[in-house]
Amino acid sequence: MSIAAEASNFSFPHRHLLGIEGLSRAEITGLLDLSEEATKLSRQIDKKRDDLRGRTLINLFFEASTRTQSSFELAGKRLGADVMNMSVSNSSVQKGETLIDTAVTLNAMRPDLLVVRHHAAGAVQLLSQKVDCSVINAGDGSHEHPTQALLDALTIRRHKGHIEGLVVAICGDILHSRVARSNILLLNALGARVRVVAPSTLLASGIERLGVEVYTSMWEGLVDADIVMMLRLQRERMASSLVPSQREYFHFFGLDYEKLARAKPDALVMHPGPMNRGVEIDSNVADDPQSVIREQVEMGVAVRMAVLQALARHLPNQ
Amino acid sequence: MNAPTTKQRSTSRPIALVNARLIDPASGLDQLGGLLIVEDRIADLGRHIAAGSLRDAEVVDCGGRVLAPGIIDMMVSAGEPGLEHRETLATASRAAAAGGVTTIVCMPNTEPVIDDVALVDFILRRARDTALVNIHPMAAMTKGLLGQEMTEIGLLRDAGAIAFNNGKTSVANAKVMRNVLAYAKDFGALIVHHLEDPTLGQDGVMNEGEVATRLGLRGVPAAAETIMLERDIRLVELTGGRYHAAQISCRTSLDIIRTAKLMGLPVTCGVSINHLTLNENDIGPYRTFFKMKPPLRSEDDRRAMVEGVASGDIDVIVSAHDPRGAEGKRRPFAEAADGAVGLETLLGAALRLYHNGEVELSRLLRALTANPARLLTLNSGRLAKSAPADLVLIELNTPWVVEPERLCSKSKNTPFDGARLEGRAVLTLVAGRPVYNYAD
Secondary structure (H helix, E strand, O other), X not given: OOXXXXXXXXXXXXXXXXXXXXXXXXXXXXXXXXXXXXXXXXXXXXXXXXXXXXXXXXXXXXXXOOHHHHHHHHHHHHOOOEEEEEEOOHHHHHOOOOHHHHHHHHHOOOOOEEEEEEOOOOHHHHHHOOOOOEEXXXXXXXXXXXXXXXXXXXXXXXXXXXXXXXXXEEEOOOXXXXXXXXXXXXXXXXXXXXXXXXXHHHOOOOHHHHOOEEEOOHHHHOOOOOEEEEOOOOOHHHHOOOOOOHHHHHHHHOEOHHHHOOOOOOOEEEOOOOOOEOOOEOHHHHOOOOEOHHHHHHHHHHHHHHHHHHHHOOOOOO | OOOOOOOOOOOXXXXXXXXXXXXXXXXXXXXXXXXEEEOOEEEEXXXXXXXXXXXXXXXXXXXXXXXXXXXXXXXXXXXXXXXXXXXXXXXXHHHHHHOOEEEEEEOOOOOOOOOOHHXXXXXXXXXXXXXXXXXXXXXXXXXXXXXXXXXXXXXXXXXXXXXXXXXXXXXXXXXXXXXXXXXXXXXXXXXXXXXXXXXXXXXXXXXXXXXXXXXXXXXXXXXXXXXXXXXHHHHHHHHOOEXXXXXXXXXXXXXXXXXXXXXXXXXXXXXXXXXXXXXXHHHOOOOHHHOOOOOOOOHHHHHHHHHHHXXXXXXXXXXXXXXXXXXXXXXXXXXXXXXXXXXXXXXXXXXXXXXXXXXXXXHHHHHHOHHHHHHOOOOOOOOOOOOEOOEEEEEEEEEEEOOHHHOOOOOOOOOOOOOEEEEEEEEEEEOOEEEEEOOO
């Protein structure tokens, strides 16, 4: 079985996928096209291909994750790779092994692809310098989460047909969000108009210089938006006095029907998960037909298959 | 170890350094001439010291190079006691000698902390027995550097502590700081303070702003420094204690210092060579050798630091020498150790400001020699009769490339890795005795 020739033959010269930064518009579009093919495959009865037959993929997660890890696992398996999941608990970090020691150890097991999530920004890049295989960033601190941005873009494109010119409002904890950073980079590269909406305590310093319009009011920030992208608010943020309380946050920044009414009538509601219902999003809004949150999860598998295929082209054959 | 000791120079022939460009920043002297060393002191200097004029002396022709007082570096982490895997007094002193530094002031944030008379004595004895250059310990101003209880400032000073400092943390408690400043004043002791509000700087690992946001790293706002500096200056106003801001890093701090000086307060400040020559953009893809406290700031802040040295509002340039091994630096940025070595690159990097035409040579050297000597009430740091013969001969135009593996320091964490510098120490003398010769 072979996927459409034009989708498979786009140029993707990178050995690793460490972030959206550094990807060209054509490369992003190429990955999205390839993901469309993977979506078709995933909806068939026979979902297996053999692109990665004989290859070993290691999921190395220094931070807990359900959906990203399982999504990479499925993507790898559908492409025929042997997949191993490694959750590096905090205890083994406390034993004193450094990230680089872990990388060197894993490298000795000769994986072909390494999917890494780590709580420190830049950790995945550091690790990529110490191993011989292709490395995919599955989230590094508050820095980047490139496959999330790709799956968001794929979801948007499938509904709207294009990304250029759309008004996208990214709402919530911008300060700590790698999803926000990757999405800002990707959506700007594809010509969307990106807004960020958050209380000033959750906005990163200098964020306006990343090419976004900054709003501190949902009622203003959502006006005429095509896409409303919500971010998760972690409960620790209350403890560190970034927001006063859950109910105040929901009142001003939680997505309910009243605020959503400011956006275009056909606006899509998105959330990278896991959701805090009643904190950043009203439960009914999350389950509304306007919400594409479940479809985002499906696109997650497709995008990760596409990324694995694109990187696999650069794996040595001998 | 076999390193020559500096303090017990035996009676030997006088040395005449002739055909030199003598620069004494303390007096403004800048002229061709010679300098005569007898024993460990400068016996005479001037145009009349020339090759043929002295019968007994060993004559060294300086070839027109700059002869200046040896550098006095007010901020060096020298590893002893407890951190000898990173540096020792011996290795730090070799690095110093190679960099034209003849006196180093070492930091008290060792293991254990230098907050006791016995530890001051330990440093002085270890220095006497192992070091090539003069070493003066700073003692902790609060016990264990915890910012709670004052140390025995009087006894520590009598034992040889040259100044008092709280390591790389600020004393957050204003009342403790007030008491330290007031009490130290009675002994004429200098308080050297690191500036970072511990709560505002808490999560930060680099300068706050666009670059940090792009890298997904938490920032330290400049306000963490300026709030602490403002507070300290109000306390100096209240107590009259002698106060030196260890390192400033941003334009607003420079403005605060200028205002304090205009008010006539006993306030001075330093800046690290890193903050004069590097900025936050140098971090690039998470390069941990550029991680330091205070963090590298914006290019505008760097320019302000250079202006501050040029105008004399910034009194002192330090290396902020802080050796760190691979175990501390080969980590994700947020988890990596702060600090950079700097003794050997201090002069060469500082000369960039001179070669760029940003700071006059004499002004630059003053911040490296006469000013720290004045603050620390040392006799050195000047070319004058009967001053210690702590000297550096500087070749202003020698280009050289910083090669970490060739550094004398035990740790190689230099942000100038591979940098091209112009100008360096070619001969360093401590108490009249050569401790470094580039030609060797």
